[in-house]
Amino acid sequence: MLNKKNNINSNSTKRLQIIDSATDLFVKFGVKRVTVEEICQSAKVSKMTFYKYYKNKTELAEYIIFSILDNAQKEFDSIWNEISTFEYKIDRFIKLKMSYAKKFSKEFLFDFMNLSPKIHDKILDYSKKSQITFIKLIEQAQSKGIIRNDISIDYITFMLNHFVELRDNKELFSLRNNLEDTTLDIINFFFYGILGKK
Numbered sequence: 796m797l798n799k800k801n802n803i804n805s806n807s808t809k810r811l812q813i814i815d816s817a818t819d820l821f822v823k824f825g826v827k828r829v830t831v832e833e834i835c836q837s838a839k840v841s842k843m844t845f846y847k848y849y850k851n852k853t854e855l856a857e858y859i860i861f862s863i864l865d866n867a868q869k870e871f872d873s874i875w876n877e878i879s880t881f882e883y884k885i886d887r888f889i890k891l892k893m894s895y896a897k898k899f900s901k902e903f904l905f906d907f908m909n910l911s912p913k914i915h916d917k918i919l920d921y922s923k924k925s926q927i928t929f930i931k932l933i934e935q936a937q938s939k940g941i942i943r944n945d946i947s948i949d950y951i952t953f954m955l956n957h958f959v960e961l962r963d964n965k966e967l968f969s970l971r972n973n974l975e976d977t978t979l980d981i982i983n984f985f986f987y988g989i990l991g992k993k
Contacts, residue, residue, distance in 0.1 A: 810848050812838040817852075818859050825902025826856045826910055853911055860907055860914050864921050867895065875928050881936040889982050896978035901968055926955060958985050 816838035820829045831852050835845050849855040874887045899907070908918065933951055936942045958981055961967055971977040 809838075809840050809844055812840060813845060813848060813855070814859065817855055821856060821859060821906075822899055822903050825900060826852070826906040828902060856906075856910055857913055860910070861917060864917060868921060868924070871925060872928070875932060881932065881939075881941045884932065885986060889979075889986075892978055892982055893975060896975040901973075904968075905965070926952065929955065954985070 813834060817829070817834045820833060820837060829852070831842060831845055834852070834855075835842050838845075849858075870891055871888070874884055874891065877884060877887075907914070909915070930948060930952060933942065934948060937944050937948075961981055968977050971980065
């Protein structure tokens with residue numbers, strides 16, 4: 796019984812080593828540039844052990860990316876559900892976005908968006924849910940006179956979708972040295988335009 800439990804713990808540890816090592820490598824270099832051999836070497840496991848848990852690198856990447864999206868969704872939901880001011884929520888939203896931007900390389904972001912249909916569908920679902928919540932927040936802010944009432948919700952939604960699409964624009968990313976600066980540019984331009992914060 797004890798040996799069986801030890802084997803379970805050992806298997807769980809090896810799986811976590813694979814996930815942690817792959818996450819570090821993917822985030823730094825992107826998914827496509829990283830090989831199964833490099834993951835195994837970093838995780839200190841054999842290729843046989845790797846394939847015991849995952850059919851291929853894409854399946855592992857999907858698991859990691861789904862975990863990132865689920866965690867991000869929970870964090871953003873906690874911001875929107877807080878009892879606080881619109882300005883405070885937006886400030887926290889921007890800071891959280893920036894913290895994610897710091898973690899990821901451009902290579903990882905591009906692979907993140909285009910790796911597989913499953914991931915693409917998951918991102919679309921995540922974006923739709925986030926947009927619904929965000930629009931509700933905008934409506935509340937408009938009703939309280941916090942943001943302008945002369946801009947329609949439909950227009951804000953259209954522009955929000957456009958800014959979301961900019962995530963895939965390689966030309967835009969080439970204008971800045973890193974993902975963090977690009978993300979900050981997009982967010983600041985959406986919320987504050989070219990005139991700056993009041």
